[in-house]
Amino acid sequence: MSSSYVSLVKEGIVLLDKFRTDKRCLDDLIEDALKDLQKIDTLQRKFVLDVVSGCIEYKKLLDVVVNAFYGQKWKQLSRGDRSQYVIICYLITFALDELGLQHFRNIIISLGIKKMHTFLNFFFSNLTSWIQEEWNGIYEAAFVEKHWIGPLLRWHPDINILMDQLAATISQGSQVKKAPVKTTEPREFSLTKPKPRPLPLPELIPQQEKCKPVPNSTYRAPKEMQIIGEIKEKNHQKAEELLYEANMTQFRCVNPQKSGHTQRVIAQIEEDLDSKLQFNSFYSSGPPPNNEANGCSVKLNNAAILRREALYDRQVKKELQRIQQLLEGAREPSSFLQWQREMLQRDLQEKLPMTARKRLEARISDEEVALARKQVTERNQKAAQLKKEETAQLMQRYAEKRLQEEKEMRDLVRQVAEAHKNSKAVKEKIQKLKQSIVKEVSEQSQDLLRQALEEEQAKLHRRFEIIHEIHTIESLPHIRVNHFDDTETAGHEVLAEMSLVELKERLALLRAARRMEEEERRSHIQGEKEKKKKVLLGRLDTIEFHRRALAKAAAIRKEEKKAKQDFLQQVVAKDETVLALQRKLEEKKQEHQRWKQTESSKAEPCKQTTAHTVGHTGKHSQSLKEESWEELEQSLMRCIQDAPGVIS
Incomplete structure (x- = not known):
């Protein structure tokens, strides 16, 4: 390193x-x-x-x-x-x-x-x-x-x-001393033998042109097989789902009726649940969706079914304990819940008209702000129109000046082109001579290459013929005669030596015994599955019953919530201040609509008179106008926020 x-x-x-x-x-x-x-x-x-x-x-x-x-x-x-x-x-x-x-x-x-x-x-x-x-x-x-x-x-x-x-x-x-310099000793001059002339290099054989590459479609599997495989997989999944649904719903007809005591206990449980949950029904999200057409609400596995059954069992035990306590003399909080519902109803009746008034007042103030903004934009439009006319005049003068300059430049280019015509003709003659020389040289080189290529092709053809003859000789069949008896042993004199026929029979017997054992095991497993399936179907029936009871209670709560909302809407609609604010809002909307109609009628003749003067500067002026209007609107909104009492 x-x-x-x-x-x-x-x-x-x-x-x-x-x-x-x-x-x-x-x-x-x-x-x-x-x-x-x-x-x-x-x-x-x-x-x-x-x-x-x-x-x-x-x-x-x-x-x-x-x-x-x-x-x-x-x-x-x-x-x-x-x-x-x-x-x-x-x-x-x-x-x-x-x-x-x-x-x-x-x-x-x-x-x-x-x-x-x-x-x-x-x-x-x-x-x-x-x-x-x-x-x-x-x-x-x-x-x-x-x-x-x-x-x-x-x-x-x-x-x-x-x-x-x-x-x-x-x-x-x-410190190291330098070694003494060695003097050169003279030697006798010896003549060396001349080297033999090197062999001449062979001429380069012209290479053949490269073959075209094999297209990718040759090695790529067709898409149809992939599409067919996907369709088969989807159909297989769909068949499994249908089989599962059929197995779940095959014993629905055998649904025994509950006893009278059980029905009374279930009805009592439903009433107790309704009395507990009704005070908060105004904020509930409604009953769950009804999936009775599919037979079962959700596809559950074994663990989920056991958990759901245990949950419902705990709920039933809890309700039975509560009923037992009531029978022994315990108190029920129904009076407190009724008082709580009444107080909530009264608070809602007081709050809803106030929120409706605030909402209408906010909308009225928005309409007034829009009218004020329209007045400011009208003043800005007049100023922008004057600015447009001035810029259109300036652009017209600038365009005339540019046309004059282009005309002068065109005249100068024409004069220079006339001066260069003679030099161009000489260049064209030289170019033609060069092209003719190159053409002759290329033709001669092509003839030489063609001759060399023909010779190489003849050699390759002879080689291919020899290889073809060798392949035909090698492909001739070799006739071999084999005499083999399946019933005879090999003759090695080994214990338990068998012939081929005996070996095949023993293997067939082993396969039959193994097949019988597998069938017995499969039938045993199938019977165990059927038993478990029957138990799970019974548990699913109990779960479905509890689910329907809960859905019925939720539907009752939803109806009560809807009735309360209708009552509150009627209370808000009868308030006099709300009605007065609604009338005022309608008047402001009509005034705003009249203002828009007058603006549209004024804008059409103005567009027709100024279209021919500002056509080439439309995009630039439009962007300037939008920026100026946005700045004016922002300043107006700031003024309104600082002093809201002026507009009102």
């Missing part, structure tokens, strides 16, 4: 040099880099782009260090190594935690030990002095101390060890 980091840093140095020399935009540089770095991995490409974009983003911060380093060591450095120092400074400051010390050491060794040692010594010796002061001038002091100076000081001991290692390698390299 360290070698990959070294190569990635070198790629980043090249990209940074391109950015400095070309002075292009950062986005263009990144697009070109993505094209050049398509061969490497996505993580490596991201590392290179992050390093280059980071050096460009923190250019001011890095230039503080690099410019001072060049100013101090300008005699020993070259300008071509500036990008190396910038990237090393960025890696130390921002990416040292991500790289690690080992990868950073390999990068420094690859870029030159002596140069990097001098730069690191310069950077860490001046970090807490003037470099920190310069960075504080660019960014906030607390931010610089927390994010850059603090992490660098934590890495300082490890960097010192690395710098000592680099100094040791530099000193070892300087």
